[in-house]
Amino acid sequence: MSFELLNFFFSPLSNGLIFVLLALGVFIAFRVLDIADLSVEGLFPFLTVLTCYLIRLGWNPLLALLLCFVLGAVSGALNAALSLYLKIPPLLSGIIMMSVDLSFALVFIYYNGGSPTLLGNYPTLFNWLSTLFRLAGLSTFWAVILSKLIVVGAIVALIMVFLYFFFGTELGLAIRASGKNKQMARANGISVKAMTMIGLALSSALVALAASLYAQANLGGTAQDGQGMIVIGLSIIFLGEAILPHHTFKTHLLAIFGGSFIYWYIIQLLIKLMDYIPGGSNYLTLWKAILLTLVLAVPYLILQIKKQRAHKKEEESDAPMPESL
Amino acid sequence: MLQCQNLYKTFHPDNNPLNDKKALQGVNLTIHDGDFVAVIGGNGSGKTTLLNCIAGVHRPDKGSMILDGINLRDYKEHQRAKWIGRVFQDPMQGTIADISLFENLALAAKRGEKPSPFRWALSKKKKADFLALLKPLGLGLEDRLDAKIGSFSGGQRQSVTLLMATLAKPKLLLLDEHTAALDPKTARTVMELTQKIVTENHIPTLMITHNMKDAIKYGNRLIMMNAGKIIFEASGEEKQKLTVEDLVGKFAKAGDEDLPDAMILG
Numbered sequence: 001m002s003f004e005l006l007n008f009f010f011s012p013l014s015n016g017l018i019f020v021l022l023a024l025g026v027f028i029a030f031r032v033l034d035i036a037d038l039s040v041e042g043l044f045p046f047l048t049v050l051t052c053y054l055i056r057l058g059w060n061p062l063l064a065l066l067l068c069f070v071l072g073a074v075s076g077a078l079n080a081a082l083s084l085y086l087k088i089p090p091l092l093s094g095i096i097m098m099s100v101d102l103s104f105a106l107v108f109i110y111y112n113g114g115s116p117t118l119l120g121n122y123p124t125l126f127n128w129l130s131t132l133f134r135l136a137g138l139s140t141f142w143a144v145i146l147s148k149l150i151v152v153g154a155i156v157a158l159i160m161v162f163l164y165f166f167f168g169t170e171l172g173l174a175i176r177a178s179g180k181n182k183q184m185a186r187a188n189g190i191s192v193k194a195m196t197m198i199g200l201a202l203s204s205a206l207v208a209l210a211a212s213l214y215a216q217a218n219l220g221g222t223a224q225d226g227q228g229m230i231v232i233g234l235s236i237i238f239l240g241e242a243i244l245p246h247h248t249f250k251t252h253l254l255a256i257f258g259g260s261f262i263y264w265y266i267i268q269l270l271i272k273l274m275d276y277i278p279g280g281s282n283y284l285t286l287w288k289a290i291l292l293t294l295v296l297a298v299p300y301l302i303l304q305i306k307k308q309r310a311h312k313k314e315e316e317s318d319a320p321m322p323e324s325l
Numbered sequence: 326m327l328q329c330q331n332l333y334k335t336f337h338p339d340n341n342p343l344n345d346k347k348a349l350q351g352v353n354l355t356i357h358d359g360d361f362v363a364v365i366g367g368n369g370s371g372k373t374t375l376l377n378c379i380a381g382v383h384r385p386d387k388g389s390m391i392l393d394g395i396n397l398r399d400y401k402e403h404q405r406a407k408w409i410g411r412v413f414q415d416p417m418q419g420t421i422a423d424i425s426l427f428e429n430l431a432l433a434a435k436r437g438e439k440p441s442p443f444r445w446a447l448s449k450k451k452k453a454d455f456l457a458l459l460k461p462l463g464l465g466l467e468d469r470l471d472a473k474i475g476s477f478s479g480g481q482r483q484s485v486t487l488l489m490a491t492l493a494k495p496k497l498l499l500l501d502e503h504t505a506a507l508d509p510k511t512a513r514t515v516m517e518l519t520q521k522i523v524t525e526n527h528i529p530t531l532m533i534t535h536n537m538k539d540a541i542k543y544g545n546r547l548i549m550m551n552a553g554k555i556i557f558e559a560s561g562e563e564k565q566k567l568t569v570e571d572l573v574g575k576f577a578k579a580g581d582e583d584l585p586d587a588m589i590l591g
Contacts, residue, residue: 166442168429174423174440177432180421187380187419188489189406189437 012264014148020260025206025234033179038094041226042101047211048221054118061125072208073201078199116222124216238295327356330386348374363540366550381405407437410490412503419486422475432490480511496510500532551579
């Protein structure tokens, strides 16, 4: 197999895994809490830049990851507080937090001498494993890819197991109830404010993990890293839901997991196709928008067609009215 | 026992004093243990506002509400849920459509307790408990414990909400026209279930109804509201002897021309 073909099949895998975390974060805000949280677009670049900045300072990559997790939770809780206590509509509070987080990204780029924070040869979470693989005789290509997949895969597995069990506890069920029916939640003694706060903090913390891992996997962070993140997150959720079964909470989590890989293979395919069009890569964002529109519209259209067919069948099977009536 | 004294509530829809809506104008009401009180009144008579003030949806401008020695004004809506069970008019509001009957019941069984991250929401024991609770009702709900509530009929959803509101026994049950959205036959089934649950468990109950026959038939007390005040009250034998015509006559005397047809015809 040629290197190009190998790269085609393996490079979407690590992105696919990392973006499972982002999509799970967006899923908790958008599907569980019913809030379109736009702060993702600012939080993501803030934490890619911060991760790289801290590693360049000499921080342990794992410590940088954990700090990002905490900062993500704080950002999510602040976002919730803005809408719950100051009555700012959630869409706007998300935009406010996006701006706040984005400006932090710019501040750390300034501290870095004005250039994007690049990791180059600095150590990442994956270094120890890829070194081990190389010592075992693997080529650099395989050592790098496998170490990323194993480390990120372990973190994703941990998070998915945690989410599955967490949303099965009393607290998890109460958070789901707050998102689905606020009146019912209050009538059953659930503090919708507290649940929204916890839910958004968890959501942003997962986005933060994705950002820190993304920076370490791609060896750099820029202020532009957040662009289109919300579209990617939503596309993954809708793709998963359109293609995979998601009737229970467990299968819903798995649908998002699958959706992330499907998404990145489609993007990889689009990028390949762009090669054959002059200036094609400039259209990538447009293609992403078209993809999101399709995954939103196609299930709806299929449902409409099914309904129409069922309706027709009903009409045909109806016996003609007796004349005496 | 619930004691409401001198409750006042005015809504200011657009800060224009001309449009102020005086929903409650000095309501005094005591509900004793074992009381099942039916409340009737035309549109805008203040009956739903009264219920919402007790439940904590609205904050009355003036007046006190004491439930078994607890000053309700000190607690928010979700905190009052510990002592107050509620069923709404809209069958969609009392339950969550996207989760199973089992999960809905599990939430309600913990009404008013802090949800813990260290206890499972569902367990085999809970399932057995709920099955034992549902079976004698004869509604066929015991076979559908794992079905999503969204697939239930309006009557089933109201029955479930009623069960949920009383699963952890409340000090007060508030029913806000809980059969108004149902067809007559289903409404009767839900009313019978209400009667059964309320009397068997001795739960003090305040029920708003649009149906004067129900108001006469069910419960031991009847309250009539008009323009934010209680204008008539009957209990015991006096209440049983009332007819729909009596009630319509009293409304006419109070100048309430705004009676919905359903109140008279139902």
